[in-house]
Amino acid sequence: MTSVADQIAGPPLATTVGVAARDALLAQPEAPAIAKPVASERELRLDLFRGMALWLIFIDHLPPNLLTWLTIRNYGFSDATEIFIFISGYTASFVYGRAMRDVGFVVATARILRRVWQIYVAHVFLFTIFLAEISYVATRFENPLYTEEMGIMDFLKEPDVTIVQALLLRFRPVNMDVLPLYIVLMLFLPVILWLMRRSTDLTLALSVALYAATWEFDLYLTAYPNGFWAFNPFAWQLLFVFGAWCAQGGAQRMSRILASSITLWICVAYLVFAFLVTLTWYWPQLSHFMPRRLEQWMYPISKTDLDVLRFAHFLALAALTVRFLPKDWLGLKSPWLRPLILCGQHSLEIFCLGVFLAFAGHFLLAEFSGGTGLHFVISISGILIMSGAAWLFSWYKHSADKSGSKAKATGNADMAGGGA
Amino acid sequence: MKFVSGVILGVSLLAGLLTAVSVRAEDAPVPAAPTCEVPDYLLSTDNALPKVAEAIKPGGSLNILVIGSRSSTINVIANASEVAAYPGQMQIALKEKLPSIAVNVSVEIQAKKTAEEVAAGLPKLLESKKPTLVVWQTGTVDAMRSVDPEDFRNGVSEGVVALQEAGADVILINPQYSPRTETMISAPPYLDNLRVVAQEHDVPLFDRFAIMRSWSESGEFDLFTAVHGAELAKQVHNCLGRALSQFIIDAAHPKPVQEN
Numbered sequence: 001m002t003s004v005a006d007q008i009a010g011p012p013l014a015t016t017v018g019v020a021a022r023d024a025l026l027a028q029p030e031a032p033a034i035a036k037p038v039a040s041e042r043e044l045r046l047d048l049f050r051g052m053a054l055w056l057i058f059i060d061h062l063p064p065n066l067l068t069w070l071t072i073r074n075y076g077f078s079d080a081t082e083i084f085i086f087i088s089g090y091t092a093s094f095v096y097g098r099a100m101r102d103v104g105f106v107v108a109t110a111r112i113l114r115r116v117w118q119i120y121v122a123h124v125f126l127f128t129i130f131l132a133e134i135s136y137v138a139t140r141f142e143n144p145l146y147t148e149e150m151g152i153m154d155f156l157k158e159p160d161v162t163i164v165q166a167l168l169l170r171f172r173p174v175n176m177d178v179l180p181l182y183i184v185l186m187l188f189l190p191v192i193l194w195l196m197r198r199s200t201d202l203t204l205a206l207s208v209a210l211y212a213a214t215w216e217f218d219l220y221l222t223a224y225p226n227g228f229w230a231f232n233p234f235a236w237q238l239l240f241v242f243g244a245w246c247a248q249g250g251a252q253r254m255s256r257i258l259a260s261s262i263t264l265w266i267c268v269a270y271l272v273f274a275f276l277v278t279l280t281w282y283w284p285q286l287s288h289f290m291p292r293r294l295e296q297w298m299y300p301i302s303k304t305d306l307d308v309l310r311f312a313h314f315l316a317l318a319a320l321t322v323r324f325l326p327k328d329w330l331g332l333k334s335p336w337l338r339p340l341i342l343c344g345q346h347s348l349e350i351f352c353l354g355v356f357l358a359f360a361g362h363f364l365l366a367e368f369s370g371g372t373g374l375h376f377v378i379s380i381s382g383i384l385i386m387s388g389a390a391w392l393f394s395w396y397k398h399s400a401d402k403s404g405s406k407a408k409a410t411g412n413a414d415m416a417g418g419g420a
Numbered sequence: 421m422k423f424v425s426g427v428i429l430g431v432s433l434l435a436g437l438l439t440a441v442s443v444r445a446e447d448a449p450v451p452a453a454p455t456c457e458v459p460d461y462l463l464s465t466d467n468a469l470p471k472v473a474e475a476i477k478p479g480g481s482l483n484i485l486v487i488g489s490r491s492s493t494i495n496v497i498a499n500a501s502e503v504a505a506y507p508g509q510m511q512i513a514l515k516e517k518l519p520s521i522a523v524n525v526s527v528e529i530q531a532k533k534t535a536e537e538v539a540a541g542l543p544k545l546l547e548s549k550k551p552t553l554v555v556w557q558t559g560t561v562d563a564m565r566s567v568d569p570e571d572f573r574n575g576v577s578e579g580v581v582a583l584q585e586a587g588a589d590v591i592l593i594n595p596q597y598s599p600r601t602e603t604m605i606s607a608p609p610y611l612d613n614l615r616v617v618a619q620e621h622d623v624p625l626f627d628r629f630a631i632m633r634s635w636s637e638s639g640e641f642d643l644f645t646a647v648h649g650a651e652l653a654k655q656v657h658n659c660l661g662r663a664l665s666q667f668i669i670d671a672a673h674p675k676p677v678q679e680n
Contacts, residue, residue: 063599063602130603133603134603134604137600141600143600143645143652143653144494144650144653145494145596145643145652145653145656145657146491146596146598146600146601147490147491148489148490148491148531148560148561148564149491149560149564149596149598149600149601149605150601151532151564152564152601152604152605153604173603173604174602174603174604174605174606175603218570220568223566225565226565226566226567227565227566227567227568228566228568230566230606283461288466292619295619296619296620299612299615299616299619300569300573300609300612300613300616301612302569303609304569304609359603362602362603365599365644366599366600366644371639
């Protein structure tokens with residue numbers, strides 16, 4: 001690839017966003033063959049990988065099973081969350097950065113806030129479903145083996161406090177941490193974009209500084225009833241801002257580094273290293289091959305604070321992806337990848353659906369003491385339902401387009417889509 | 421169209437399967453006696469228990485102190501028999517395996533205390549009892565309160581140092597595998613950090629979580645179930661106690677020297 005970012009950023013967004021900004025952004029000296037994108041072309045790679053991240057997040061939210069072995073977190077340090085936040089930062093910056101240039105700070109901010117509101121409502125909706133599930137489990141489930149663990153249901157004794165805390169994003173069930181993170185990141189997007197209009201590099205530098213400060217001074221947000229945010233926004237903003245930076249031309253400037261074979265080999269070596277380390281997690285017999293000093297230096301690999309090892313792993317994966325998956329790859333048009341791409345194009349809706357389906361799957365497995373077979377069927381059905389829903393959403397959108405609402409700016413929100 | 425038919429197919433498959441499963445659930449078979457089988461690697465550790473090794477020489481006596489939260493007990497409403505929980509079961513199994521040794525087990529339940537809080541009270545606790553081995557089950561309370569994993573790690577680390585300074589061997593036990601509460605309690609950070617502390621201080625870690633999960637996966641125990649709870653709890657604790665006794669003896673016995 002020339003560069004991860006410029007290729008990703010490329011033409012696909014142009015469709016929704018409008019043509020004006022495109023040319024500047026797309027100037028890709030290294031890839032002249034690509035020439036000017038056709039106006040109706042979307043950057044399918046972004047959609048593809050966001051869709052893939054959504055599927056993986058869904059599978060990771062189910063209890064471990066056969067399909068879990070297909071998810072990337074088993075083969076390295078980073079997982080689907082990194083992909084999601086990066087692409088979200090990228091697309092949000094692309095779409096709203098354009099808006100900021102075309103219609104000004106105030107209007108762009110207003111649009112961003114509307115998007116934030118949508119995500120917030122989605123989060124509250126999911127919380128309601130979660131509450132129903134938990135209450136059901138709490139009232140029916142009595143297993144003396146888990147008396148202690150069931151104490152977690154105590155929050156149901158004071159629903160007034162719990163619900164208010166949930167609305168404040170301070171009380172979050174285990175698998176619902178991503179949307180609050182996304183809400184906070186999007187809230188700060190106007191500031192990020194405003195800074196980026198002055199200097200993209202300065203913005204990235206500030207972001208790195210905040211990340212470093214998070215580690216140095218242990219910054220975090222508290223949660224209710226105790227504890228902290230499972231995805232620390234002070235740390236995870238780095239990935240979001242980095243995505244935004246790539247969209248604002250950073251990727252293009254990195255293209256020479258990304259194209260070099262030294263980068264290639266560093267990435268490959270690091271990925272192999274990460275893979276070998278992860279092997280020792282699943283086959284503890286292997287762990288005595290690990291040098292002790294390395295273990296002590298490396299562990300624990302913090303997901304909460306986006307460990308540098310995780311960030312580096314994501315970078316290596318991204319660099320290889322852009323290098324070996326050109327944006328005009330014919331496979332992107334293949335009907336087999338269509339479900340993934342459709343899911344990626346409706347990310348907020350599909351993310352929420354995925355969280356809901358994971359809850360439902362848990363519930364079914366528990367209710368029916370499901371074994372591997374049921375587990376597999378639930379995973380596959382979940383993915384089919386997500387794909388079907390994505391197809392339905394795009395059908396809605398197309399018929400809406402036909403009835404003439406095309407001019408509305410709503411497409412933007414769609415591009416900048418879902419969080420997580 | 422393709423997707424629609426795919427979805428329909430998926431949903432009908434699911435529906436069919438659910439019917440089949442619910443039929444199966446109704447005539448639930450009488451559970452066979454558990455075999456308590458645990459994969460070897462879950463019971464092996466690189467870290468030794470020198471004081472225990474000394475104590476289990478013929479004629480010796482082994483004093484074990486189990487410190488834990490409520491998951492180290494079984495709360496059966498009618499008869500709260502302490503023997504049924506894994507510490508009692510471990511004692512029985514150890515006595516069988518070490519007939520010539522006096523095995524004393526005392527249990528100190530520190531309900532609703534985080535690792536940090538428990539660690540603070542350890543020196544005092546050890547003054548009164550002089551155990552050869554302390555089995556410390558921790559992590560559950562911290563996970564439920566989502567204590568900062570770093571604070572958790574420091575708490576456990578402090579506790580382990582205090583125990584070692586008091587002259588005891590230490591074994592750490594991590595939380596239970598609890599599939600029903602997986603959507604509410606996030607165990608992984610605490611499991612990881614316990615592993616780290618165990619490594620730092622050369623302490624054997626009894627991986628209760630992985631062991632119970634392997635039982636759940638192999639079908640040995642149905643840990644999702646809401647019914648026949650009391651019997652299940654007893655069987656699980658019985659198996660845990662036996663596995664733990666095996667773990668202690670293996671760790672205490674010097675391993676054959678390996679070429680490394």
